[in-house]
Amino acid sequence: MINTGGEMKSLGLRKMLLTLRLDSIRSCMNRRNNVSRSLGLLKRRLSGIRSSDGGKVDRSENLTGNYFVTTPIFYVNAEPHIGHLHSALLADAAQRFQKLQNPAISTIFSTGTDEHGLKIQQSSMASGCDPLVFCNQVSHKFKALFDLVDIGYTDYIRTVEDRHKIAVGHFFNKLKDNGHIYQGNYSGWYCVSDEAYLTELQVREVHLQSGEKQLVSLESGHPVEWNSEDNYMFRLSSFQQDLQYWLKDDQRVQPERYLQQLRGWVSEDLHDLSVSRPKKRVSWGIPVPEDSKHTIYVWVDALVNYLTVAGYPEQMVWPPDVQVLGKDILRFHGIYWPALLMAAGLDPPNKLLCHSHWTIEGEKMSKSKGNVVCPKDRVERYTSDGLRYFLLREGTPHSDSSWSDTRAVRLLNAELADSLGNLMNRCTAQSLNPHQQRPPLCLQYKENMPLSGQKLVEQLVMLPDLVEKHYTDFNFYRGIDVIMAAVRQANVFVQEERPWELKNQTDRRKLDSVLRVALEAVRTAGIALQPIVPRLASCLLDATGVPDHQRCWNSLHLGFYNVNQDDLSTSYKLGARTKLFRKIKD
Ligand code: MSP
Numbered sequence: 001m002i003n004t005g006g007e008m009k010s011l012g013l014r015k016m017l018l019t020l021r022l023d024s025i026r027s028c029m030n031r032r033n034n035v036s037r038s039l040g041l042l043k044r045r046l047s048g049i050r051s052s053d054g055g056k057v058d059r060s061e062n063l064t065g066n067y068f069v070t071t072p073i074f075y076v077n078a079e080p081h082i083g084h085l086h087s088a089l090l091a092d093a094a095q096r097f098q099k100l101q102n103p104a105i106s107t108i109f110s111t112g113t114d115e116h117g118l119k120i121q122q123s124s125m126a127s128g129c130d131p132l133v134f135c136n137q138v139s140h141k142f143k144a145l146f147d148l149v150d151i152g153y154t155d156y157i158r159t160v161e162d163r164h165k166i167a168v169g170h171f172f173n174k175l176k177d178n179g180h181i182y183q184g185n186y187s188g189w190y191c192v193s194d195e196a197y198l199t200e201l202q203v204r205e206v207h208l209q210s211g212e213k214q215l216v217s218l219e220s221g222h223p224v225e226w227n228s229e230d231n232y233m234f235r236l237s238s239f240q241q242d243l244q245y246w247l248k249d250d251q252r253v254q255p256e257r258y259l260q261q262l263r264g265w266v267s268e269d270l271h272d273l274s275v276s277r278p279k280k281r282v283s284w285g286i287p288v289p290e291d292s293k294h295t296i297y298v299w300v301d302a303l304v305n306y307l308t309v310a311g312y313p314e315q316m317v318w319p320p321d322v323q324v325l326g327k328d329i330l331r332f333h334g335i336y337w338p339a340l341l342m343a344a345g346l347d348p349p350n351k352l353l354c355h356s357h358w359t360i361e362g363e364k365m366s367k368s369k370g371n372v373v374c375p376k377d378r379v380e381r382y383t384s385d386g387l388r389y390f391l392l393r394e395g396t397p398h399s400d401s402s403w404s405d406t407r408a409v410r411l412l413n414a415e416l417a418d419s420l421g422n423l424m425n426r427c428t429a430q431s432l433n434p435h436q437q438r439p440p441l442c443l444q445y446k447e448n449m450p451l452s453g454q455k456l457v458e459q460l461v462m463l464p465d466l467v468e469k470h471y472t473d474f475n476f477y478r479g480i481d482v483i484m485a486a487v488r489q490a491n492v493f494v495q496e497e498r499p500w501e502l503k504n505q506t507d508r509r510k511l512d513s514v515l516r517v518a519l520e521a522v523r524t525a526g527i528a529l530q531p532i533v534p535r536l537a538s539c540l541l542d543a544t545g546v547p548d549h550q551r552c553w554n555s556l557h558l559g560f561y562n563v564n565q566d567d568l569s570t571s572y573k574l575g576a577r578t579k580l581f582r583k584i585k586d
Contacts, residue, residue, distance in 0.1 A: 067098045067107045068320040072329060073114040073157065073305050076138035077123040078367035080145045082403060083326070083358045085375045086395050089388060090355060090474060091324040092151045096531035097471045101553045108317060110309040111146060112157035113139040117298030118192050118277070121284035131284050135160060145375055149384050150534055155309045159286075159301055167308040168301050169289045171344055172275075175234065180343040184233040186274040189215065193222035193368060194328075195298045197274055220328060222368065232276040232288060234300075239339035240270050246338050246348050253334060254474060255398040258327060258354040262334040273336060275300050303337045307346075319347040322474075328364075330354050353474050355397045365403065373403050382584060385533040386412050392476045392532050409584050416536065416581035419487045420525065423494070427518040428543050428577050432499050432511065438519065438545060438572035439512035441560050446513065452493040453517055457561060459486040460524050464556040467528050476532060483528050490521035519544055520559055527556050542575040 071091045074084050088111055095109045114120075115135040124134035139158055146153060157164060175181050189198040194217060203215050203224050215224050243266045246252065253259035276294040277285070285295030306323065310316040319341075325333045330352075338348030357364045360371040378387045390408045393415075395401045426432075433439060449457070463486055470479035494514070502511040526540030530551070541551055550558065 066317050067095060067105050068310070068317055068322075069095050069098075069107070069109050070306050070309070070320050070323045071111040071153075072325050072333075073112045073159065073302055074142050075119060076113050076115050076135050076142070077119050078372075079138065080142050080375060081365055081367070081372035082375050082378070082391065083365045083372075084142070085145065085149060085387075086355065086358060086391050087324055087326055088146055088151045088153075089149070089391055090353065090397075090476070091322075092153075093392060093471075093476050093531040094322060094324070094353075094474060095152065096534065097553075100527075100530055100551075101468075103552050107154060108309065108320075109153045110155040110157055110306065111151065111153045112155070112305060112309075113142055113159070114298070114302045114305070115139065115159045116285040116295075116301050117195050118282045118284075119195055119298075121282060122192065124284070132160060148379055149375070149388060157305050157309050159305060161308075164305060164308040165286050167312045168286045168296055168304045170313040171304050171307065171340075172296060172300070173289050174344045175275075175340070178343055178345065180235045180238075181232050181275065182235070184231060184272070184274075185228070186231045186233070187228040188226075189224040190227040191217045191220065191222050191224045193217075194220050196332075197227075198224055199271065229278050229281065231274040231278075232291075232294060234273045234275045234340065234343070236273045236336065236339050237270045239342060240266060242342050243270075243335060243339060246342075247334075251351065253352045253354060255354070257398055258330055258334075258352075262330060265331060266335060270335070273297075299332055299336065300340065303332065303340065306349075320349045322351045322353050323349045324353045324355070327354050327356055353397065355395070356400045358395065359400045359402050362402070364400075378408075382408060382412055383581070385536045386416065386581065386584070389416060389480075389533050389536075393480050394477065396477055397474060406586075409586055412581065413583050415484055415487075416533075417583045419484065419491060420536075420540070421580040423487055423490050423518065424522050424540055424543055424577075424580055426494050426499070427515050427522060428574055432503055433515055433574070436574040438574065439515045440509075441516040441563070442509040442513045443563075445510055446560070446563075449517070450493070450496060452489065452496045456486065456489045456493045456517065456521060459489055460520060460559060461561055463524055463528065464553070468553070471531065479528070480532060483525050486521055487525050490518050494518050516560070524556060524559070527551055527553070536580060539578055539580055543577045543580075545572050545574040 069091050071088045074080065091109060091111070095107050098105055099107060113135070120135065121131060124131040127134055129137075135158070143156055146156075172181075186197070189200075189203050190196070191198055196217070198217055202218050204218050205213050206216050206221075208214050216222060217224055244263075247259065247263050247266060250256075250259065253262055275297045276288050277297060279285075279287070279293050279295050282295050282298075285298060286301050288294040288296055304312075306320060307313075307316070307318075310318050310320075312318075323333060333349075333352055334354075341348045358373070359365060360373070363369055363371060365372050375387065382390065386408075390411060393411065394407070428436075430436065459482075463482055466482045467479040470476070470482065497510075497514045499511050499514045499518075502508075502514070505511065522540055522544050523546055526537050526544065526546065529540070530537040546555075
């Protein structure tokens with residue numbers, strides 16, 4: 001929805017949040033002496049709603065028809081690996097699916113790089129490069145990878161851009177003006193690798209091979225260091241009830257296990273969050289407005305990227321429909337981010353899609369462990385669509401997936417080269433279909449199909465709704481499963497009907513009908529696979545001659561199943577055939 005002046009517009013949610021905040025503020029009355037300021041703020045926010053909206057606004061009134069999806073922005077301390085690509089790919093498949101369902105929709109799909117903070121400062125120093133030169137190089141590599149793998153982003157944001165610095169400064173001031181920032185002292189653990197503040201309970205001691213002891217983050221295993229410094233603090237603790245309310249919606253975070261995890265975290269004590277670092281420690285960052293001795297905490301800087309791409313602080317499209325993130329950054333997106341937004345008077349995101357990790361021999365893939373799989377190499381070996389297919393086929397959002405090249409080769413050869421490639425070749429072959437036209441379907445054949453054909457037709461009829469459900473739930477792997485089951489069944493059907501033995505008969509009706517049914521399976525797979533493997537899908541649709549205007553999701557229902565007479569419409573010319581997927585050598 002269009003949000004003028006950056007004010008929160010989802011009135012229902014906002015009023016309920018405000019009611020909750022009112023309750024929480026009332027219960028604080030005896031504990032704090034800041035009630036009159038808080039109530040004043042609430043009054044201002046309530047009067048803002050009345051004057052700016054004057055009526056109910058909900059998502060069904062989103063007349064702009066936008067779909068807004070984001071990926072996390074990637075740290076530039078290391079080159080992209082398969083795990084990074086996975087976050088971007090999920091968002092890309094989601095937006096392609098949206099466009100397929102509603103070709104008129106305009107999408108915002110943002111991705112980019114996270115370039116400030118201590119981690120990047122240290123990495124650039126270690127490389128002996130000026131920080132901006134260092135950032136330029138790695139940011140460019142992420143962009144080049146995303147282009148190579150057809151990630152269809154509409155905005156590639158870098159946190160070193162001026163538009164972003166303006167947005168971050170404005171956002172910080174807004175938090176301050178709204179009374180959610182105070183100056184304090186932070187003493188505790190800091191994990192540079194995760195750029196995260198940790199409590200005593202979030203660290204543990206490990207014994208290094210050298211015999212020394214080291215404190216590390218319980219969650220990531222990365223080393224932590226003791227910090228004691230004057231910082232600006234954000235009153236995160238006062239947003240507990242608002243967050244609990246936001247998380248009441250069972251669809252807010254997918255998959256469910258991550259929703260439950262967040263609910264658990266939010267039910268525990270929330271500590272106020274340090275939102276700045278002294279400039280003498282972290283100079284590579286955005287200065288706190290009017291206090292250049294401090295730089296803004298890199299996670300606040302980074303999270304605001306989503307607002308920057310939306311146009312903040314000017315007129316903007318807000319909130320995002322879905323934000324994709326990995327499970328390691330759930331706390332930042334599921335607690336800090338919605339609380340910061342609420343504090344600035346903005347809607348939290350509609351949905352978070354949290355995915356699990358790619359592992360190698362049971363360990364998370366990461367630069368620090370030195371076990372990364374390079375996506376560029378894999379594109380060379382498997383092609384861009386081959387890599388996309390494997391990642392989306394094997395990467396499940398709810399649990400970690402283990403990377404295996406042996407498995408990738410087997411799966412791609414079996415499913416793309418054999419199942420799909422052979423099916424396409426069989427039903428478009430010149431020898432069986434000399435006129436290269438969509439063959440007619442004979443009603444008598446349709447009504448007397450062998451069991452394998454009936455089963456195939458049943459699968460094809462069910463496929464659109466089933467795949468739609470899985471794609472909508474971001475379970476792309478389940479959608480692919482349904483499609484490939486139909487493709488396998490189509491091969492069983494062709495094998496049984498043996499069209500190559502029918503080609504010498506004078507009556508072509510059976511041969512044509514068999515080819516037509518098989519072709520229908522290819523057409524269906526081609527349409528439904530577009531979000532997953534856009535190039536291969538268009539190759540399938542080109543070869544079967546499907547015109548451009550019949551490639552959207554609705555066209556899946558154009559099958560012959562409801563036709564009660566001979567379907568003789570052969571006007572449909574088959575298109576150019578290219579090799580679908582070249583087998584990969586072991
Ligand atoms: N810069 C922060 C995000 C800021 S967003 C406001 C960050 N960057 S990251 O480069 O470390 O990670 C970016 C994304 O890659 C995250 O979604 C993360 O989960 C994902 N992955 C990094 N390693 C991964 C795997 N091994 N497997 C799957 N995805 C993983 O965090």
